[in-house]
Amino acid sequence: MTDLPTTTEPAAIEPEPDTTGPAAEALLGTDTSRFRHDYLEVRGLRVTFGGFVAVRDVDLTVTQGDLRFLIGPNGAGKTTLIDAITGLVGATGSARFGGTELLGRGTHRIARDGVGRTFQTASVFEELTVLQNLDIAAGARRGPSTLLRRRRGTPEAVEQALELVGLGALRDTTAGVLAHGQKQWLEIGMLLVQDAHLMLLDEPVAGMTQAEREATGELLRRIGSQRVVVVVEHDMEFLRSYADSVTVMHQGRVLAEGTVAEVQNDPAVVEVYLGATHTDDEEA
Amino acid sequence: AQVDTAGGEPSEATGAGCVDTSGDTVKIGFLNSLSGTMAISEQTVHDSLQLAASEINADGGVLGKELEIVTEDGQSEPTVFAEKATKLITSDCVAAVFGGWTSASRKAMLPVFESQDSLLFYPVQYEGLESSPNIFYTGATTNQQIVPGLDYLAEQGVESLFLVGSDYVFPRTANKIINAYAEAHGIEVLGEEYAPLGHTDFSTIVNKVRSADADAVFNTLNGDSNVAFFKEYSNAGLGPDDMPVLSVSIAEEEIGGIGVENVEGQLTAWNYYQTVDTPENAAFVEAFQAEYGADRVTSDPMEAAYDSLYLWKGMVEKAESFDVADVQEAADGVSFDAPEGTVTVNGDNHHIAKTALIGRIGDDGLIYTEWSSDGPIEPDPFLEGYDWAEGLS
Amino acid sequence: MTGMTDRLHTLLAPGRTRALAGFALAAVLLFAVAPVLLSPFRLSLLAKFLCLAMVAVGIGLAWGRGGLLTLGQGVYFGLGAYLMAMHLKLADAGPGGVPDFMSLYGTGEVPWWWEPMRSPAATVLLIVLVPAALAGLLGWAVFTRRVRGAYFAILSQALAAAFAILLIGQQQTTGGTNGLNGFRAFFGYDLTDPVNQRMLYLIAAGVLLLMVLVARQLMVSRFGELLVAVRDAEDRVRFLGYNPAAVKTVAYVVAAVMAAVGGALFVPIVGIISPADVGVVPSIGFLVGVAIGGRATLLGPVLGSIAVSWAQTSISEQFPSGWIYFQGALFIVVIAFLPGGLASLVRRRRRRDSAASPPAPELEERPA
Amino acid sequence: MDILLSQLFAGLSLGSVLLLAALGLALTFGQMGVINMAHGEFMMAGAYTAFVVQGVIGSAGISLLVALPLGFVVGGLLGLLLEATLIHRMYHRPLDTLLVTWGVALVLQQVARDVFGAPNVDVTAPEWLSGAVTIGDVTLPKTRLFILTVAIVCVATLSIALKATPLGRRIRAVVQNRDLAETSGVSSRGTDRLTFFIGSGLAGIAGVALTLLGSIGPTLGTSYIVDAFLVVVAGGIGQIKGTVIAATALGLMQAFFEYSTTASVAKVLVFVVIVAFLQVRPQGLVTVRTRSLV
Amino acid sequence: MLELTGVSTGYGRTAVVHDVDLTVPDGALTAVLGHNGAGKTTLLRAVLGLLPVRSGTVLLGDDDVTRWPPHRRVRRGVAYVPQGQQSFGQLTARENLQVVADAYGAEGRRRTAEALDLFPALGPLLGRPAGLLSGGQRQQLAIARALVTGPRLLVLDEPTEGIQPNVVQEIYAAVTALRSDGDLSVLLVEQHIGYAVQHAAEYLVMTSGRITHRAPGGATAVAEAREAMAL
Ligand SMILES: Nc1ncnc2c1ncn2[C@@H]1O[C@H](COP(=O)(O)OP(=O)(O)OP(=O)(O)O)[C@@H](O)[C@H]1O
Ligand SMILES: Nc1ncnc2c1ncn2[C@@H]1O[C@H](COP(=O)(O)OP(=O)(O)OP(=O)(O)O)[C@@H](O)[C@H]1O
Ligand SMILES: NC(N)=O
């Protein structure tokens, strides 16, 4: 952070995510090398904590281009499912991506296999600048010789991500001082430069303004066409606008799966999750 | 096999050459640990060195020159002792240095004094097996303390021993000697235990001692450990009647810390006790308590330090020179009517002839002589005069 | 901002020019001024301080950047020192000879693990390899198991305690509390000769400058940023595809090797190494200078370490036993009220290049 | 068999000493995250308190019983002073507290040296604690039985206080999230001070108890501090239960290793075992996991 | 109930909130809207006393609490639900509530029971360390904790973030109910503008640390609020 006399405006320059400009084009644009058709295949996944079964026998298949939303009551096991796939908690069963079994591998190996995630509570490197956060996210595959040299300039992908998530003006700001929403954008940016093929986003738009949600939604839609994307969200308005398909979890199981309309009208889903008045959602 | 101490030629650029005796004062250095773990012991030595210096100054100094003391803190670290010794010799240009306690500090300083060709007076009983032209050892070597201690025990009919010591060079070397002695004199050694310096839990060791059931315990523990050991020992119901303990490192100073009730009746081996009945001692104790308080006690290392300053004075006055070579030359036969009795410098090995005293700890915390050697014992740091000790060095 | 301007910026940044200027100044002071101004005694004292400063450089990297509060650098310092001392002892004893203390207190035989140190080349190699291997193994084991923060600190402290006890207990082969001392020659050069002592000083100064350069390169590199990231949020780094254990281990190994080299040079300069120089207390002592100088900066640890050593020596000369109050007070005041160390005083006035070096780890991880 | 029982008792007894030394740390380090290297010096202060009390009261029989609570207060007040002047500004950088308190430890040692003189002093054990209880062939020194009792009383009181009283909840809440505690109506400053007072007071009690076993000198605390921290770490930070188990285990291990080898080797072995153990359970014996990424 | 006059605050050398005037009348709901990073959370932290106010005053009823520590303000009747699902991770869910209830004796136990009625999902989780709960469970716990203080002013920072839709509805129903049968005042920061503006007596829009728009709330004001936000 540069010299800020006490009277300056806050570093809070509202992020203006630009998800349609040339940067987005470059970072997300049709990548012909990625013609293979990726998919995530979860079979009989089970996570237990002591005696408590948080996820039980979940089957889930998500293919590239199908923007999948994962919803369900608080404590249904959504985050735990993501934790299991990314190696944070142990699980039994199977979770395969791109032909690789993910379960039982180290977290960093899974990440190197192209699995990226965000966290329900935004988690960035507080003492590093926004730019450094992104640069690190971009570099897991760097060799020692690159690592041991000074970073000169900004890698193209990082530059594009900065623009894309609207944090360009805050590039040299320490991430720890970012507001809640800004951190979430930074996390998404990190996920983008990480070049993950499977992206698991845990409540990415929580705390965002309406406009930002829309920007994020557009971004997800574009990402989704090239990658396998799973989004956990409680914001129904957002879901209705952007989900291609929805999986509903309840008490560790898959309760329902289908299109937005299908699950919205599923009485069980209404009962445990949406509530009677969901149709006149306040944002509607 | 004498230690090869030929540290190379003393070099011109450094060395004792800078001692300035042109004025009416002469500088000497006191190097004791005034901080760190050893301060507990070394502070007392420092006090008695100060006493000796002020007495000498009041009496007209050495060769008419007043002593000017440079004090340095060894900080209980051998490395610091070496550094400060260098500083005293090369920067302060002192004529001689007095101090050191642990063998580690002495070993650290030895090469310094040899390469800078200066003099160290070391006042503590130690493990022997050393002799340097640049060091005068005014405490006991093994044949003046440990061997008489064993002689005494053998005389009392002790047929088995248990050895307890701190884990460092003095106790280990002492126990090597004890084992050799025991083997030669038909005494059985039933156990040998070492505790790290500063060790404070002796229940296991005391358990072992108890179950070994030896006739006596030979104790070479150093410092705080003695307190913990004796408290445990007496709490476990052991005492001088069941199994006497002969200690070579607890003096009057330590007894207050251990608690008289825990050590009353136990044995020690030294060359000096506060209770020694000589006019010199009466004067020493009186002067010391006048200076530092009536509650203070005097002990062997303090007395040896006190002697060391007077012995140096005697050597200088005999040589009529402060020059190191002259002092070394004059050293042999210099004697001093010390509180412990007359002590005499052995010019060959730089130790001094001392009388060995076996003492028993009284209920007033003082130690009373129980047995004494027939006059001063000539120092024999390499135990060359003892057949059973062959091969030890 | 484009890559080009970025590059210009890094080249011309005051940080860079100032670092270069500072470096040149340090070199002039160390190589030209000090040897002329100081007496041989003071010069070898300074040489000793430089050796301790080498340990500090490594700690600055591991702790200042990587958040690894290592309370056991005495182990690596000691390994380097003892390996060097063993070589000097064997060299003094001559081919096939037995070091004096072994015949006095031991069996009179040289144990097998001393033998490699008869060779000067092997000694130099082992001084780097042994600490590196130990730190590598230990670091890898501990870091992959995610032992960190206070756990790591306490564990490293226990290591130092165990190492010292081990050295003391192995009297016959390590010299016990006496340590190893009384060396006569250093790779054939008479150690009592002032010319050689001055040479040793110059070697220490050169090695220290080299280490500072290495540390600087590591800090400004991407590895340096990654290290800070691992310090802040180790698990998050893992989700980006890095293995944080590897990152930490590298920093730990580098710090260990620096400490070992410092120890190896300490031996001929000071003339003794003993367990009192490697245990818990000296290990914490190494941290003092680092913290006071400014742990997260490049030169802070070096200058802090030299300043503290110097203060300790000169204050204890003036007030024997009083220096403890001073040392304690200095430590308390600087760390409690100036967490960035004295370097942060300087920085406070010129903050412009702060982007080039992340701030001190004020938000260290809580022992949860 | 006797020797086995004797060693068992020796181990338990050593464990109780370690426990007393570590219990306060389990609060200040385990709960509050402060790595207080001056904890040992607080123990020393407790020991000197016992010495002074004995000087004033004279009768050893009563003075020990007076010294125990007084040692608690002296240790506690020292801790309070430390908290109020230094520690309270450092909760967000726990590792730094290690260094600051190390400076404090140095100063306290030197103060003791200057006030009480360099030589060690002694507290006479009361008549009713001299000697040993003999069961069969096993002798149990009364002083050690007494320390065991003190340790058990302290542990019981503390764990009940922490687990079941509002105070305990407050302490734990403040440690975990100061701001959140404040905005939940808990005075974090007050709670911090109280916690630190109790933790340091326990060090004072430990110091008084130790006068029954060894000497009182300026460096009394240094011999316990490393072991005490190890106990807390091996037990699992923040868990009194873990601290108790770890202290007992360490005591027993030390006693049995020492019996079959030597005291030095035993100490090294114990360290090795702990390092190995932390490989298996990096967070210590008893842990409360959280899901947060830190 | 709450009155802020000319409040400025920030972090270290950075000023974030500038010269904010704001009132929450007794029994009323005041909403603060604004983009990410506008300074809403910072403002609330100043209201609670977690950040020192650089200039201006904070009045609670008749008391000038500008220099009060947070816990005193809480005792004075302010309850706070911070952003980000915060809890005392190693305390069980029950202890999370108890730590607050302890200060209020029997009254505290009664309020705990009431809060648990509002969040039945918490019932079976009471014995679990809060750090192991799911995000939404933690957020429910946070709101329950706030209610246990028996607040007269409830300060909510995006309270429904991460909570399942039907529970969101219940939370708002509960807030409405609490307001209707008492004189509970509410200061609300919310990204879901609909509820906030509808129920607010007044709503404010914050931009770059300043209040850039303020207007009476109500069902009709929602569209206008959206417009103000979009600026
Ligand atoms: N480590 C753990 N130990 C015990 N229980 C756990 C653990 N982690 C999660 N749980 C429990 O598992 C269940 C599922 O939690 P999870 O976080 O996956 O829910 P979620 O669907 O993400 O909910 P939300 O929408 O609130 O984020 C919850 O009841 C939670 O309390
Ligand atoms: N600890 C801090 N130190 C320095 N600056 C900070 C800190 N916390 C927040 N800021 C800065 O203050 C500004 C306002 O942050 P604040 O958290 O109040 O925003 P907000 O309006 O609550 O945003 P959101 O809707 O994302 O929660 C942001 O620019 C942020 O970068
Ligand atoms: N020389 C001694 N006692 O260490």
Ligand SMILES: [Mg+2]
């Ligand atoms: Mg979740």
Ligand SMILES: [Mg+2]
């Ligand atoms: Mg906010």
